[in-house]
Amino acid sequence: MKTRSSYYQLLPYIRQEWKTIALALSCTLAFTVFWPILAWLAGRIAGYIGEGNVGAIAQLAGFSAIIFFIRGIVQYSQDSLMAKAALKIALDLRKQVYAHLQRLNLSYFETAKTGDLSYRLTEDIDRIGEVVNKVFHQFVPCVLQLIVVLGYMVYLNWQLTLATFILAPLMALLIGWFGEKLLTVSRRSQNRISNLSALLTEVFSGIRLVQAFAAEEYEVKRFAQEAEHNRQAKYLAERLKAIQFVVVGFLEAMCVILLFFLGGWQISQGNLTGAEFVSYVAAVALLIDPISLLTSNYNEFKQGQASSDRIFELLIIQPSVVEKSDAVELPPVTGKVEYRQIDFAYSPDKPVLQNMNLLVTPGETIALVGASGAGKTTLLNLLPRFYDPQVGEIFIDGIDIQNVTLKSLRRQIGIVPQETILFSGTIAQNIAFGQTDFDLKDVQAAAEIANAHQFVTQLTQGYQTWVGERGVNLSGGQRQRIAIARAVLHNPRILILDEATSALDSESEALVQEALERIMKDRTVFIIAHRLATVRRADRILVLEQGQIVESGTHEELLAAGLRYARFYAQQFS
Numbered sequence: 001m002k003t004r005s006s007y008y009q010l011l012p013y014i015r016q017e018w019k020t021i022a023l024a025l026s027c028t029l030a031f032t033v034f035w036p037i038l039a040w041l042a043g044r045i046a047g048y049i050g051e052g053n054v055g056a057i058a059q060l061a062g063f064s065a066i067i068f069f070i071r072g073i074v075q076y077s078q079d080s081l082m083a084k085a086a087l088k089i090a091l092d093l094r095k096q097v098y099a100h101l102q103r104l105n106l107s108y109f110e111t112a113k114t115g116d117l118s119y120r121l122t123e124d125i126d127r128i129g130e131v132v133n134k135v136f137h138q139f140v141p142c143v144l145q146l147i148v149v150l151g152y153m154v155y156l157n158w159q160l161t162l163a164t165f166i167l168a169p170l171m172a173l174l175i176g177w178f179g180e181k182l183l184t185v186s187r188r189s190q191n192r193i194s195n196l197s198a199l200l201t202e203v204f205s206g207i208r209l210v211q212a213f214a215a216e217e218y219e220v221k222r223f224a225q226e227a228e229h230n231r232q233a234k235y236l237a238e239r240l241k242a243i244q245f246v247v248v249g250f251l252e253a254m255c256v257i258l259l260f261f262l263g264g265w266q267i268s269q270g271n272l273t274g275a276e277f278v279s280y281v282a283a284v285a286l287l288i289d290p291i292s293l294l295t296s297n298y299n300e301f302k303q304g305q306a307s308s309d310r311i312f313e314l315l316i317i318q319p320s321v322v323e324k325s326d327a328v329e330l331p332p333v334t335g336k337v338e339y340r341q342i343d344f345a346y347s348p349d350k351p352v353l354q355n356m357n358l359l360v361t362p363g364e365t366i367a368l369v370g371a372s373g374a375g376k377t378t379l380l381n382l383l384p385r386f387y388d389p390q391v392g393e394i395f396i397d398g399i400d401i402q403n404v405t406l407k408s409l410r411r412q413i414g415i416v417p418q419e420t421i422l423f424s425g426t427i428a429q430n431i432a433f434g435q436t437d438f439d440l441k442d443v444q445a446a447a448e449i450a451n452a453h454q455f456v457t458q459l460t461q462g463y464q465t466w467v468g469e470r471g472v473n474l475s476g477g478q479r480q481r482i483a484i485a486r487a488v489l490h491n492p493r494i495l496i497l498d499e500a501t502s503a504l505d506s507e508s509e510a511l512v513q514e515a516l517e518r519i520m521k522d523r524t525v526f527i528i529a530h531r532l533a534t535v536r537r538a539d540r541i542l543v544l545e546q547g548q549i550v551e552s553g554t555h556e557e558l559l560a561a562g563l564r565y566a567r568f569y570a571q572q573f574s
């Protein structure tokens with residue numbers, strides 16, 4: 001039931017390509033007509049050979065050459081048109097799934113396996129494209145060929161045809177049974193290969209850790225285990241196909257034996273001439289290819305169903321943070337932020353923030369401190385609506401953030417994360433991240449404010465230097481300054497800084513600090529603070545403990561109070 005509906009969901013994509021498919025199918029129809037002509041030609045030539053009529057043979061040979069030539073043109077048109085449609089369908093599907101994934105919330109990606117997702121977007125969709133191609137390009141022509149050739153066979157001698165196809169229902173049943181088995185095995189195999197891909201992504205992105213823990217052998221074993229599971233699942237599918245071909249091949253052979261036996265009998269009865277029997281056998285020979293193609297197409301169709309399921313199950317996942325249908329643009333803000341009676345939990349049984357109230361004035365710098373797991377990141381994740389609170393509201397400049405578009409909200413919030421991700425591209429593209437049309441002058445100006453300009457210009461290709469995968473290596477401090485330049489170019493009123501915990505060398509640290517101070521000016525800033533200098537300079541320090549603000553004030557005020565902050569300060573910074 002479920003599997004049928006997953007292919008069914010391809011229909012809108014197929015419909016979009018109906019013109020190309022219709023054109024391809026008309027070529028297919030034309031191509032099919034050539035089959036009985038060829039069988040007829042074979043019979044005629046056999047007759048002329050028997051008569052020794054060389055002139056007629058030469059004439060027929062010339063005629064056959066023309067037929068083959070036209071057939072070639074039709075075949076090319078059919079193949080190329082169908083490939084065009086199938087590839088376009090795969091492209092549309094891929095683009096839609098990717099766009100859909102982009103709309104899903106952080107919570108989804110925190111549990112999803114990256115390798116699995118990339119496998120679905122590449123291999124699974126390719127397989128669906130191949131199935132679509134095969135259905136129209138092989139399956140439909142094969143069925144047509146079967147019908148036309150069968151019609152011709154019935155026309156020649158219906159009794160013989162009926163007797164020859166006595167085994168057909170058994171064959172169809174067997175193919176169907178094998179198809180179902182293959183689907184089950186393919187699902188298992190697709191999941192296995194996805195696991196393998198997820199494992200690879202995980203390990204290669206964490207290769208430093210693997211080496212640091214000397215865990216190479218452990219990882220090799222884990223990989224070998226997963227690869228072995230994959231091999232077993234694939235082997236099972238291949239064995240099933242092998243058995244199926246043997247069984248179907250045996251039945252086919254039985255049909256041929258029956259045919260010769262019955263053919264001889266019909267000729268002896270005077271119901272069939274020798275030439276007709278040759279045409280008949282030629283027609284039967286023309287059935288062998290489509291039958292074996294149909295069998296393998298059916299198998300691929302079933303295997304493709306597993307891929308189709310895996311794609312359409314992604315498309316039904318709904319984002320948990322949704323924009324209201326009547327959401328408005330958030331106008332340029334001054335940066336006043338208010339959290340009002342916020343309760344938040346990732347899972348219902350484990351509250352993270354409880355009755356959180358906070359009012360931040362425009363331009364204020366708020367440092368969040370507290371033990372790991374206190375809820376600092378969570379509190380700030382609510383502001384750009386990476387998550388929505390279960391209870392309470394958040395206002396920016398008095399506007400409830402639930403009522404504005406996500407794009408206009410996020411455009412006014414800049415984030416400098418703890419770890420800077422560099423995407424494949426040039427340094428300029430990385431600074432202007434998210435913009436396709438940017439002015440290099442603006443990028444340079446942002447880099448200057450972020451103290452990045454100098455090191456960038458020292459690279460041989462300057463702003464055109466390739467970074468990210470297979471790009472130039474940048475130090476931790478340089479990466480952070482790129483992240484700061486990104487935020488500068490974005491020019492948000494509200495800034496969220498997650499300070500890096502890893503220590504930088506003192507020169508780099510000073511450059512990062514200087515850059516940060518420049519961009520913090522005149523903006524509302526929230527910092528998850530790990531450095532004493534940052535904490536001391538904040539207008540207000542909030543101490544978080546188990547999802548609640550337990551202390552609030554300036555560094556001096558909190559030290560003087562001698563409570564949690566004073567203890568925290570003593571532990572962390574002294």
Ligand SMILES: Nc1ncnc2c1ncn2[C@@H]1O[C@H](COP(=O)(O)OP(=O)(O)OP(=O)(O)O)[C@@H](O)[C@H]1O
Pocket residue numbers: 107110346347352370371372373374375376377378379
């Ligand atoms: N995506 C998530 N799903 C489920 N629980 C989460 C998730 N993110 C954080 N938590 C839990 O929520 C609590 C608060 O986490 P949070 O990351 O906000 O703390 P934090 O103060 O920022 O900690 P750290 O300084 O270590 O980053 C922790 O108990 C954490 O385990």
